[in-house]
Amino acid sequence: MAGGASGSSKAVRIVVAGDKGTGKSSLIVTAAADTFPANVPPVLPPTTLPADIYPEKVPVTIIDTASSVESRGKLTEELKQADAVVLTYACDKPSTLDRLSTFWLPELRRLEINVPVIVVGCKLDLRDEQHSVSLEQVMSPIMQQFREIETCIECSALNHIQIPEVFYYSQKAVLHPTAPLFDQEAQTLKPRCIRALKRIFIICDQDRDGALSDAELNDFQVKCFNAPLQPSEIVGVKRVVQEKLPEGVNDRGLTLTGFLFLHALFIEKGRLETTWTVLRKFGYNNDIKLDADQLPPPIKRAPDQTVELTNEAVEFLKETFSIFDVDGDGSLRTGEIEDLFSTAPESPWSEAPYEDAAERTALGGFSLDGFLSEWALMTARDPMYSVENLIYIGYPGDPSSAIRITRRRRIDRKKKQTDRNVFQCFVFGPKEVGKSALLNSFVGRPFSNNYIPTTDESYAANTVDQLGGKKTLIMREIPDEVVGQLLANKDALAACDVAVFVYDSSYEESWKKTTELLLKVASHGEATGYEVPCLIVAAKDDLEPHMAALQDSTRVSQNMGIDAPIPISTKLGDFNNVFRRIIVAAEHPHLSIPETEAGKTRKQYHRLINRSVVFVSVGAAVTIVGLAAYRAYAARQNSSS
CATH class of the missing domain: 1.10.238.10 (EF-hand)
Structure with a gap:
């Protein structure tokens, strides 16, 4: 497998930051003009390197920054727009190197700048060689502490040493970042990278035999790099894998283990562009998730x-x-x-x-x-x-x-039927009435006497057998304290096919609170046009019923035009077909819709207006018919005389 250019075509934005006098502006000018500047302004305007300067053919825009306290706001603004950050220190001033770990790197973390960082030692020509130490010795402890550092490099603008490389590595860190692919500490591929490569391996393993044959390897190579592999190259690839990892190759070809090993090898050797090319050819973005265009x-x-x-x-x-x-x-x-x-x-x-x-x-x-x-x-x-x-x-x-x-629910109401296979049920009720127990029983969990209040949204989904086949019911528990917040949204009930109101049948106060909830939801539906079928569930039927609550709940359901409360006991496992009844209510979206007194008054008013219009229309029609008859009679009278 060979590497190739890959990545986004938009410009890469690199922000250069560091202490004053560390050579930021000279570095940028020398990279852009290929000559060391005699005089440079304190801060350069944005500088663009041409797209063809590097193999990826992606333009690089470099942003210079001032490090003074009064420029801090502007610096922060630029850093937040960066694709990568170049942090500079001066090779002849050890204090500027110390400032990387005491100020600059912690500051990037504080500002939550989560982009690759390239550390650049400028003014290499001024360093005292008698006291020199290797870059690896100097940077290793810092890189251990700050994993966001992608690369370290030393350069000299005056002597043109490694200037193009600074921005090549910066661009590469953006287009082919290490962090999503490889765990530097553990020296292994990251889980998400392994999962993506496994999916790619399975796609390429066309005969599903668990190995990439020579032909499959060649197809993979052509797809990713637009060039076939020579037979000798295929032999070479497999030999490298087999020497290091015998299980990486079998008699059918390169195994998944071998495929993953190869990519780890590429990354360890700094050839990240190979793995990124493969990932991007199969539609992955920098987060190793499918791109939106997939x-x-x-x-x-x-x-x-x-x-x-x-x-x-x-x-x-x-x-x-x-x-x-x-x-x-x-x-x-x-x-x-x-x-x-x-x-x-x-x-x-x-x-x-x-x-x-x-x-x-x-x-x-x-x-x-x-x-x-x-x-x-x-x-x-x-x-x-x-x-x-x-x-x-x-x-x-x-x-x-x-x-x-699916079709709009308001159209379903008019047509008095629905074509949905999945129904959503919102479960309302005060605390400790058994809402969670109802959801738990729906998915087969045993009853528990321990009360655990529900604070976050909670769901239970299962299939329900109906005469017409299986339907899926999704029950969503609405905790009492979030009802107000939910109903503040005018579309709150739009996705709801049925609303269920649960109360404790042994406790009168519970019914009073449930009535309030029922009125709130019914009023919201009437006001927004998202009326929903409603059912009342009288829970804890195993306890002594509170007669006043029982009578009042029956009266309220009759007044509002909905079914009488359904008695259930989750403790005894007696559900009175409640889940099927919820589905039936959802399948008849025009029925079981509660009417509040305000709603009834509004309807009566509309009926009255409509009757008046009809009466006026009929009166007008009678007048027109009468006038026509009179004209016909008058015409006959004139002709006979």
């Missing part, structure tokens, strides 16, 4: 439209589940899930809200339903993230074919 265009949708996986994507996921369920037990365990996502930058389900959102099997893994429910949740919350992860795990189709945008 993903579908931004999704345009109304707030009450949601995004679901298409049948094509679901079928791919079912096949993928079977492939990674190596032991065939119908469950993807932790190791199998890690293996599945080993070609993604990281596993997307290792943290909230996905970590505990789906049902686990007795073995602690995902069933197929649990697996598909996690994908449905990820697609509903962050469609682009979902598509990106589908691509990482090998989705073969056009990325746009993996997702569909």
